[in-house]
Amino acid sequence: MDGIIDMCRDVFPWISNQLTRLGLETQDNRFAQLGGELFIFTQQISPSNQTGTISNLVNVAHLINKACSSPKTKYVRENAPYNALRRILEVKDSNTADKILISDVRRNLLQFVRQSPEYPSLLHFIADCLQETDSLDALPEDEIRLYNEDPKYTMRVNNTLYTQLRMHSTCSCSTQHLESARLRLDPEHDEQENADILFDMLFVSGPALYFETNCHIRWKEAKILVARQNESPYKKQVSFAVQSSNPSLRARSKSPLPSGLRKVQLGEFCRLIGSEKSTPIHFHIQNNVMKLAGPACETTARNFLPQASISLAEWLEQTVHLSNRTKVTLAYIIARSVWRYYNSYWMAKPWTHENIQIMKEKISNRNHIQPHLYFTTKLHKCKDQLLDYCIADDLIHMYPSILALGVVLIEIAAKLPFKPEGPHYLWDETTINDYYEWAWTTANCSNSVNTIGDAYQAVVNNCLDAELFRNGPIDPSKPDRDLETRQSLLYEKVVLPLRGLYHAYKDDWDIQELPRLEIPPKAHQTEHISRSRPVNRxxxxxxxxxxxxxxxxxxxxxxxxxxxxxxxxxxxxxxxxxxxxxxxxxxxxxxxxxxxxxxxxxxxxxxxxxxxxxxxxxxxxxxxxxxxxxxxxxxxxxxxxxxxxxxxxxxxxxxxxxxxxxxxxxxxxxxxxxxxxxxxxxxxKLKGEPGRERVERKLSQHLRVLQDKLGQKxxxxxxxxxxxxxQSAYRHKHQDPAECRLCSACEGGMNPVCEEARSLTCQQLGCQKRLLVPRKRLHEASKGCxxxxxxxxxxxxxxxxxxxxxxxxxxxxxxxxxxxxxxxxxxxxxxxxxxxxxxxxxxxxxxxxxxxxxxxxxxxxxxxxxxxxxx
Known part of the structure; x- marks a missing residue:
């Protein structure tokens, strides 16, 4: 068994990568689903697993071996067990045999997923293994400990940054730089290695606020906006390094503090934000004091597009297509950020598709455009103690931030933002049930959640589970009690499964690529702005x-x-x-x-x-x-x-x-x-030469997609x-007069042929090839494609x-x-x-x-x- 486990842990990620690429090429979700589930399953294979899990592992290994083998191969366990897996293990890292191996395995995987009745059984066995492994709680606990050795320190650091920004935002300048600050949401942070926790933010650096959809503009500024509409909007990129309050991290920190730090004076923050628009600024917050780093402290400048930021809801409505890879990426970044900022000042209100926004920037030397997630807030002072729960008699779900996360995950999967009836839909006991009802109904009626994968569906179910924190009970007299437990459960039940899906596609940049939204749709573009699901007939x-x-x-x-x-x-x-x-x-x-x-x-x-x-x-x-x-x-x-x-x-x-x-x-x-x-x-329009050529070119492209989906047969x-x-006068009949007297009598006329001839093919009747009409297009095509x-x-x-x-x-x-x-x-x-x-x-x-x-x-x-x- 140890040999089988080692082989599976070595081979399954390679097979998962091939499945993911097949999903991209064929646009068939079944390949991506199996690839993601298989990768997550690989991460949880352990020799210490229980007997039931080992049994299911054997079933999974057998079916994966069958999926990678030619259907003509006989599967004899005794004589050649796991022959396909062993072949992959031997040559998967060899450059000489790589092309042959990939071609054979991909062809066999295509046939297995599309035609084999055992494909659902394979998914079932993988799900059983994951469920039994989850019950052991060993791996999630270890990983939670790795990322969360002291659950309180992240909250204190987050609150420190929030408080410092709020204090420095109280100035008399007309720009109001911090009126709508944007916090960048990233998929990963190296928190366990450095004593300084990094934050990236954006601020308004000038008076031209036309690009900010949620900013109020006074009438007297109208002329300025018209004059600057063709210029780049003023965005100031700022990074903060906040000193961790975790002594163990500070002791083993790998990043020494830069030299030349000086304290930021009163009113200076806004002047720094408003100057040198194209230059990023870097601050350090030490012992609750904000300090400015010198010019030697380099920060990577982001190449933002001269466009407005838009809410996640608006972006989902404008996006024609989101691949499952893109949906998983968005879901993981948001879920991990909710966990990271859980119950801090940044989450005084639940995160929704309105305060989560999209900013677009150019990345790499290819001018590739990629949207990035930002959280927008106005940095209000939190007077009352923050609570991550809401108590009411008729409340179905008492954790608004977790329910809001579930709603966002469903919106991403279904590409359908929730639109409340009123203009201001607050998260309180009177409306939380409405959010929950929409989320429950949409998750059950839409196939979009299911098609991403079982792991994604399980995460959504956990967010909608009113008893998700049953192991972290609430004591109203001690609101902070068991808060760490609830945050750890959030990581275990929501963040960790999405993290597995996110890393399953880590090397597949084509799938990871997000839709390009840097320019408005033009008449020649093939995809148009998508509308939401129709309300009625x-x-x-x-x-x-x-x-x-x-x-x-x-x-x-x-x-x-x-x-x-x-x-x-x-x-x-x-x-x-x-x-x-x-x-x-x-x-x-x-x-x-x-x-x-x-x-x-x-x-x-x-x-x-x-x-x-x-x-x-x-x-x-x-x-x-x-x-x-x-x-x-x-x-x-x-x-x-x-x-x-x-x-x-x-x-x-x-x-x-x-x-x-x-x-x-x-x-x-x-x-x-x-x-x-x-x-x-x-x-x-279509009959014109450009229109006809364009439609014929698109016809060929869509035909190739259909051939991949429908199969060659x-x-x-x-x-x-x-x-x-x-030739039009040449009849379909028995060509040999000796075979049929009736057919021989209709030669060259309109007399009937026999009934048998009507049901036979030209080959069976012996229709003469010499009477075929030659065609130029067929003659030219016979030489090549x-x-x-x-x-x-x-x-x-x-x-x-x-x-x-x-x-x-x-x-x-x-x-x-x-x-x-x-x-x-x-x-x-x-x-x-x-x-x-x-x-x-x-x-x-x-x-x-x-x-x-x-x-x-x-x-x-x-x-x-x-x-x-x-x-």
Missing amino acids: SEFTIAIFCALPLEADAVIELFKEIWGEEDEDYGKAVGDDNTYTLGKILHHNVVLVHMAGMGKGAASQAASSLRSSYPEIKLALVVGVCGGVPSHLDGKYDLILGDVVISDGIVQYDYGRQFPDAFLSKSGPEIVARPGPKIRGMLA RARYPGTDKDELF PPRPKIHFGFVGSGDTIMKSGQHRDETAARHNIIAYEMEASGIWDNLPSLVIKGVCDYADSHKNKYWQHYAAATAAACMKAVLEVW
């Missing part, structure tokens, strides 16, 4: 109709978020029998309609029911597969399988007159349905050799008749100027403003098959998202 504006399950599957994979139809705020109108999937694509609230069948009748019924439940639909997209017309009369385009057709209008080609000898479809404007002016304007390009276009899908605009034929005749296809297309055939659009067009976006899966002739349907559905879905970026 009236906020859904886009409908997508899919007749086949494979079409809907491709569309769902492009949803950024999915919301359950069963939510009471959504639901359906009375009499609506449709089935929906609700969610968000980009910034659009979308209704995906799973149609009960094909044809314009089923489509018309679905569209009519949709309007009763979702009255604010502005655009209906008919997305899926279609039959394409391979060549146009003017020869301007070359359509191949996998290309996408976008409708200029809908032609009901099966609307006409049946004569004794023939059916004649009507022609003319009465059977052509054109889109409204808004859709026509967008189409005009469901979305791969079948191959140029499978794209076969026969698969051809990129192209977009074609034109009239789309819509009817209840499936077109399976090359001759009729061309005749009807020539009569109505049609470029593709499908079956649903004509039933939707009269009910909703519509657009058809369909991938070409066959050539609408007798040789058609279903071989290309999955790929064509994927290209249509990818094009749909590219079009929505323009809408």
